[in-house]
Amino acid sequence: MRRKGSNIDWHAVKSRGGITMKLTEHIQIARKSVGLLFSLSKAHTICMILASFIGAVLPYVPIYFSARLLDRLYEGSGVGELALYVLLTVGIVFLLSLARAYLDSRRRMAATEMYRSEDWKYSEKTMQMAFESIEDREVALLRDRIQRETRVGYNIYRLFSSLEGITGHVTKIGMSLWLTASLLFLKTISLSAKAALAAGLALTILCKIITTKRVEELSDRFYGECVNRNMLRGKFQQYVDDYHSGKDIRIYGMAEGLSAYSMSINRAYCEAEHRKNMGQARASLANVIMSRALQFGVYLLLLSAALGGGVSVGSIARYVSCVMLLLEAASGLASSLQTALVNQKYMKRYFSYFDIPNHMYQGSLTVEKRDDNDYNVEFRDVSFRYPHTREYVLRHVNLKFKVGEKLAVVGMNGSGKTTFIKLMCRLYDPTEGEILLNGVNIKKYDYDEYMSIFSVVFQDFRLFSFTLGQNVAAGTVYDEARAGQCLVQAGFGERLAAMDKGLDTYLYKDCDKDGVEISGGEAQKIALARALYKDAPFVILDEPTAALDPVSEYEVFSRFNGIAKDKTAVYISHRLASCRFCDKIAVFDQGQIVQTGSHGELLAQKGGRYYELWHAQAQYYE
Ligand code: ADP
Numbered sequence: 022m023r024r025k026g027s028n029i030d031w032h033a034v035k036s037r038g039g040i041t042m043k044l045t046e047h048i049q050i051a052r053k054s055v056g057l058l059f060s061l062s063k064a065h066t067i068c069m070i071l072a073s074f075i076g077a078v079l080p081y082v083p084i085y086f087s088a089r090l091l092d093r094l095y096e097g098s099g100v101g102e103l104a105l106y107v108l109l110t111v112g113i114v115f116l117l118s119l120a121r122a123y124l125d126s127r128r129r130m131a132a133t134e135m136y137r138s139e140d141w142k143y144s145e146k147t148m149q150m151a152f153e154s155i156e157d158r159e160v161a162l163l164r165d166r167i168q169r170e171t172r173v174g175y176n177i178y179r180l181f182s183s184l185e186g187i188t189g190h191v192t193k194i195g196m197s198l199w200l201t202a203s204l205l206f207l208k209t210i211s212l213s214a215k216a217a218l219a220a221g222l223a224l225t226i227l228c229k230i231i232t233t234k235r236v237e238e239l240s241d242r243f244y245g246e247c248v249n250r251n252m253l254r255g256k257f258q259q260y261v262d263d264y265h266s267g268k269d270i271r272i273y274g275m276a277e278g279l280s281a282y283s284m285s286i287n288r289a290y291c292e293a294e295h296r297k298n299m300g301q302a303r304a305s306l307a308n309v310i311m312s313r314a315l316q317f318g319v320y321l322l323l324l325s326a327a328l329g330g331g332v333s334v335g336s337i338a339r340y341v342s343c344v345m346l347l348l349e350a351a352s353g354l355a356s357s358l359q360t361a362l363v364n365q366k367y368m369k370r371y372f373s374y375f376d377i378p379n380h381m382y383q384g385s386l387t388v389e390k391r392d393d394n395d396y397n398v399e400f401r402d403v404s405f406r407y408p409h410t411r412e413y414v415l416r417h418v419n420l421k422f423k424v425g426e427k428l429a430v431v432g433m434n435g436s437g438k439t440t441f442i443k444l445m446c447r448l449y450d451p452t453e454g455e456i457l458l459n460g461v462n463i464k465k466y467d468y469d470e471y472m473s474i475f476s477v478v479f480q481d482f483r484l485f486s487f488t489l490g491q492n493v494a495a496g497t498v499y500d501e502a503r504a505g506q507c508l509v510q511a512g513f514g515e516r517l518a519a520m521d522k523g524l525d526t527y528l529y530k531d532c533d534k535d536g537v538e539i540s541g542g543e544a545q546k547i548a549l550a551r552a553l554y555k556d557a558p559f560v561i562l563d564e565p566t567a568a569l570d571p572v573s574e575y576e577v578f579s580r581f582n583g584i585a586k587d588k589t590a591v592y593i594s595h596r597l598a599s600c601r602f603c604d605k606i607a608v609f610d611q612g613q614i615v616q617t618g619s620h621g622e623l624l625a626q627k628g629g630r631y632y633e634l635w636h637a638q639a640q641y642y643e
Pocket of ligand 1: 156407408410414432433434435436437438439440441
């Protein structure tokens with residue numbers, strides 16, 4: 022099921038594990054999965070397969086040589102020959118064990134790297150996704166679900182364990198069949214006994230398939246039921262653990278309510294898990310009883326055949342051991358295949374996340390680098406609605422702005438100002454109409470090139486817990502003098518001078534105990550410095566003074582023209598007084614530009630939206 026306009030398989034997000042798959046899909050997912058294992062870590066996968074192979078061969082070495090030894094002993098062979106068999110048994114086992122230990126340690130070393138790089142894949146994917154997908158709740162739910170499923174052992178871990186199991190069990194089956202093939206040709210064992218042996222084997226496998234299926238079904242249902250509950254709990258814990266929430270929790274006495282809520286989620290989770298565990302224990306017990314009974318029957322059958330004569334003592338020991346191992350391996354293989362089969366559904370969901378396409382049309386034109394910053398932008402009859410919504414947020418927006426112009430975008434909250442900027446920066450493409458840069462549709466430009474001409478301070482900008490300098494430069498290697506200069510320009514100069522470690526001061530305490538806590542206004546100044554450091558031809562400030570005190574606000578405004586110099590600047594605010602200094606003002610109202618002009622021109626239009634807003638706000642500024 023695919024929702025209209027959606028990139029992802031919604032069923033994959035919501036299903037309680039019950040994804041149905043055709044054979045061709047199984048083959049396709051299996052191929053992709055093996056490809057994924059090798060791409061994550063070739064060394065880990067190869068070491069795992071080899072170690073599993075050797076581990077499976079190991080028990081057969083003493084079985085084979087002990088049988089030979091017994092026969093030779095029975096035949097009265099000399100000490101030399103007997104010693105040779107003992108030496109061979111011990112020597113081969115020693116060498117194989119050594120090889121296995123080496124492979125296991127190599128594998129363990131590769132495992133950490135592999136699991137970490139697998140974990141980082143989610144972050145990489147997030148960075149490559151179209152912005153539209155990041156804001157999509159379906160995508161967030163899907164990511165959360167597969168991350169949780171991976172954490173509880175599905176996806177990658179199961180992929181490895183089933184591949185390991187299949188390799189080991191197939192090897193054991195091959196070895197057992199090889200060492201017991203002669204049993205089938207023994208005349209002393211009747212045809213009916215051979216048929217009973219085959220039936221016992223088939224029954225053991227069937228029993229294992231049924232119980233594994235039941236165990237997997239119960240897990241599947243349990244984890245499916247837990248998706249929402251787990252996500253809720255995760256978000257909940259995130260909120261409580263974040264020290265920023267600490268103030269609200271204390272002031273509003275939220276601790277008791279939060280604990281009660283958390284306990285109720287935990288209780289429901291534990292009850293569901295208990296039901297699952299009990300169901301699985303019952304299924305496993307039935308399997309243990311059934312398979313042990315069968316093994317006992319096979320044992321008796323072999324012994325009675327041996328008593329009939331025609332079989333050497335060594336062969337009896339070998340047959341008995343190998344047939345027992347064969348039974349175990351056959352049921353193990355059935356279980357590994359079953360586990361792999363169930364995991365296929367999880368892998369389908371896993372790949373559905375990593376395969377979410379980026380539908381943003383990627384052009385190839387380079388953006389001309391102009392020393393004169395001669396860029397101009399035109400919105401031509403642009404309308405837009407967000408994905409999965411019906412309401413248009415922008416309607417028939419037409420706007421041109423000249424190079425070096427200071428444009429102000431004003432309007433009430435929710436009138437579409439930020440959306441207008443998101444379209445200009447190609448975080449979304451218009452639903453209708455087009456946006457042109459120097460007369461060319463912006464879709465035709467190379468995406469990264471196009472992005473390089475914008476510096477934006479969004480309302481909901483985020484700084485990270487690295488050093489001040491790294492935040493300003495948005496990178497680890499930077500020009501210190503320029504970073505400092507940008508901070509001064511953004512009005513952060515005094516605070517910077519008071520910092521002992523200057524640009525090397527960590528923001529917040531996440532990465533460094535001496536990190537500084539900054540106020541909303543200070544954070545906004547740092548974000549502004551970051552925009553200046555990028556030195557892009559377009560500077561866009563979305564409500565940049567919302568968290569600033571009046572003095573700082575005045576500072577930013579009075580410096581703004583100087584800061585922006587010959588750049589094209591777009592300035593968004595719902596505070597009209599802040600925008601008077603701009604050359605041109607576009608007034609947004611319910612997604613439409615209802616007026617454009619200078620402050621003087623707009624104020625002269627009595628009864629206009631600008632006039633109305635101005636007088637509504639004037640009392641705060643007079
Ligand atoms: P402004 O910047 O003028 O306050 P916005 O452009 O942020 O307004 O929002 C305009 C409208 O678009 C609002 O009604 C808002 O709820 C809606 N909106 C904003 N972002 C999204 C989104 N990601 N998905 C759906 N609707 C959105």
